[in-house]
Amino acid sequence: MSFTKVVIERDTDSEEESSSGDENDQVDDYPSEEEDDDDQVLENEASTTTSRKTKTKPITISLKKVCKVCKRSGHEAGFKGATYIDCPMKPCFLCKMPGHTTISCPHRATTEYGVIPAPRKGTHNSLEYVFARQLRPHIPAIKPTVVIPDQVNCAVIRYHSRRVTCLEFHPTNNSLLLSGDKKGQLGVWDFKRVHEKTVYGNIHGCILNNLKFNPTNDGTVYGASSDGTISCTDLETGMSMGLINLNPNGWQGPSSWRMLYGLDINSQRGNLIAADNFGSLYMVDMRSNTTTGDSVLIHKKGSKVTCLHCHPHQPDILLSCGNDHFARIWDMRKLEAGSSIYDLSHNRVVNSAYFSPQSGSKILTTSQDNRLRVWDSIFGNLDSPSREIVHSHDFNRHLTPFRAEWDPKDPSECLIVVGRYISENYNGAALHPIDFIDISTGQLVAAVMDPNITTISPVNKLHPRDDVLASGSSRSIFIWRPKEKFESELLGDEKRIILCGKGEKKRRQSDDESDDATYRSKGKSSKTKKPILKSSSHGRQRKC
DNA sequence: ACACAATGGTACC
DNA sequence: TGGTACCCCTTGTG
Numbered sequence: 001m002s003f004t005k006v007v008i009e010r011d012t013d014s015e016e017e018s019s020s021g022d023e024n025d026q027v028d029d030y031p032s033e034e035e036d037d038d039d040q041v042l043e044n045e046a047s048t049t050t051s052r053k054t055k056t057k058p059i060t061i062s063l064k065k066v067c068k069v070c071k072r073s074g075h076e077a078g079f080k081g082a083t084y085i086d087c088p089m090k091p092c093f094l095c096k097m098p099g100h101t102t103i104s105c106p107h108r109a110t111t112e113y114g115v116i117p118a119p120r121k122g123t124h125n126s127l128e129y130v131f132a133r134q135l136r137p138h139i140p141a142i143k144p145t146v147v148i149p150d151q152v153n154c155a156v157i158r159y160h161s162r163r164v165t166c167l168e169f170h171p172t173n174n175s176l177l178l179s180g181d182k183k184g185q186l187g188v189w190d191f192k193r194v195h196e197k198t199v200y201g202n203i204h205g206c207i208l209n210n211l212k213f214n215p216t217n218d219g220t221v222y223g224a225s226s227d228g229t230i231s232c233t234d235l236e237t238g239m240s241m242g243l244i245n246l247n248p249n250g251w252q253g254p255s256s257w258r259m260l261y262g263l264d265i266n267s268q269r270g271n272l273i274a275a276d277n278f279g280s281l282y283m284v285d286m287r288s289n290t291t292t293g294d295s296v297l298i299h300k301k302g303s304k305v306t307c308l309h310c311h312p313h314q315p316d317i318l319l320s321c322g323n324d325h326f327a328r329i330w331d332m333r334k335l336e337a338g339s340s341i342y343d344l345s346h347n348r349v350v351n352s353a354y355f356s357p358q359s360g361s362k363i364l365t366t367s368q369d370n371r372l373r374v375w376d377s378i379f380g381n382l383d384s385p386s387r388e389i390v391h392s393h394d395f396n397r398h399l400t401p402f403r404a405e406w407d408p409k410d411p412s413e414c415l416i417v418v419g420r421y422i423s424e425n426y427n428g429a430a431l432h433p434i435d436f437i438d439i440s441t442g443q444l445v446a447a448v449m450d451p452n453i454t455t456i457s458p459v460n461k462l463h464p465r466d467d468v469l470a471s472g473s474s475r476s477i478f479i480w481r482p483k484e485k486f487e488s489e490l491l492g493d494e495k496r497i498i499l500c501g502k503g504e505k506k507r508r509q510s511d512d513e514s515d516d517a518t519y520r521s522k523g524k525s526s527k528t529k530k531p532i533l534k535s536s537s538h539g540r541q542r543k544c
Numbered sequence: 545a546c547a548c549a550a551t552g553g554t555a556c557c
Numbered sequence: 558t559g560g561t562a563c564c565c566c567t568t569g570t571g
Binding site for chain 2: 559560561562563564567568569571
């Protein structure tokens with residue numbers, strides 16, 4: 001391996017450089033195996049004592065190529081084409097164990113690697129008895145055939161002006177999708193009539209963390225935001241009402257600014273619940289739209305609560321999780337600090353925790369230790385997870401946190417969906433698939449991807465009734481359907497990809513006939529390439 | 545083909 | 558407890 005050597009003259013009149021930064025001009029052949037001075041990137045060869053009379057010896061800087069992760073030379077981390085090479089000095093980026101890198105990690109080849117059978121339940125208490133008696137009959141013994149929505153059916157490219165943070169399907173209108181973004185904007189998109197899309201921009205000031213439909217009026221939606229407010233918005237008009245404002249005095253610095261996360265509804269009590277970044281839970285009466293009771297500390301004081309979920313059959317049973325590395329189960333009839341029924345311990349921050357959608361007997365958690373965990377209250381023991389699946393969904397401050405979600409249609413409560421962080425080299429393109437995993441075995445059922453989607457898709461939602469997946473990737477939203485449906489329904493209709501934002505403007509300059517574009521799903525794309533877009537020749541104009 | 549900015553979690557003092 | 562340095566397979570823009 002060779003490294004460029006730059007020689008800088010010291011104290012000369014001309015200030016001439018002995019060498020420019022040109023790669024191959026003046027090259028010293030360094031041995032490829034490094035000596036002991038691994039860390040020494042800058043070598044000062046200037047003489048300090050002898051030659052000061054006439055002229056000072058030059059300083060020689062050798063610009064050795066160093067690893068951007070550990071700053072040592074001899075290896076380099078980063079993309080080589082569409083394959084990422086890990087820094088060998090770091091623990092495996094996937095399973096976090098030292099001694100190997102992601103490329104040779106056994107979990108990379110098979111997601112079920114290391115998944116151990118669930119320990120059988122050994123203890124009983126009243127809660128478990130209730131779960132077992134009431135919910136066990138709901139669980140069918142036979143697994144249905146899974147249908148994977150694996151083809152991009154339609155999309156809105158650069159729909160939001162910031163990255164997508166949450167998605168929610170309408171409870172009755174099958175083709176209506178709501179989306180929230182980092183800026184606090186709310187998107188309403190009818191993906192059957194792809195041009196019918198709106199973005200409401202004046203509801204929240206920053207990150208819209210969660211959306212939840214009003215169970216008594218599906219024309220309105222609640223939103224919890226990092227601006228510290230809960231909103232109630234009319235989807236038709238975009239008119240919004242604030243229910244809670246935790247920062248009535250405005251910005252007083254980060255130590256006092258409250259942000260709201262995790263939004264759910266206790267339908268029995270008619271309560272809306274949300275929690276903040278300091279560990280407290282808030283309740284709002286949905287009839288009077290006023291706060292009920294005091295806030296309750298449900299996670300470590302000062303730590304963020306990341307997600308809330310009410311049990312599907314027993315709304316008084318609440319699941320929460322947060323930055324204190326715990327997911328906790330609560331009885332809302334007796335809710336006070338420290339009164340949790342169970343504390344599910346994790347190694348890192350827990351991004352999300354959800355009861356299984358049909359019976360509520362299982363809990364799925366996504367933790368930043370790159371593990372998905374399933375906790376089974378009937379067949380397992382809540383003292384430890386019944387399944388632990390190594391999966392790449394690391395934290396990155398620039399990405400919306402990953403949340404594994406259940407398939408709400410799967411009666412056997414086995415199928416989950418979660419976006420993948422690390423990329424795979426697919427035919428020369430670095431793509432980040434969306435994974436479907438069977439949590440009963442840990443097996444990867446499907447990894448869906450599209451050569452045009454080169455960005456990570458941390459936000460994924462499966463449709464409550466149809467075989468449809470919605471995914472949020474960067475600022476864009478994609479609708480996936482099974483291949484068969486895709487082919488039958490799209491016959492003769494190619495205009496399903498809508499371009500927004502800057503791309504739209506640029507394209508209009510060259511082709512001002514329409515505001516949409518078809519999208520070539522064949523063809524390669526590289527990691528650095530933008531999605532391949534081909535403008536179409538007709539269509540209506542509509543604002544994004 | 546670069547540089548740069550945005551900015552959460554954590555370990556450590 | 559608060560401050561801060563460091564982590565880092567991002568993404569869009571200029």
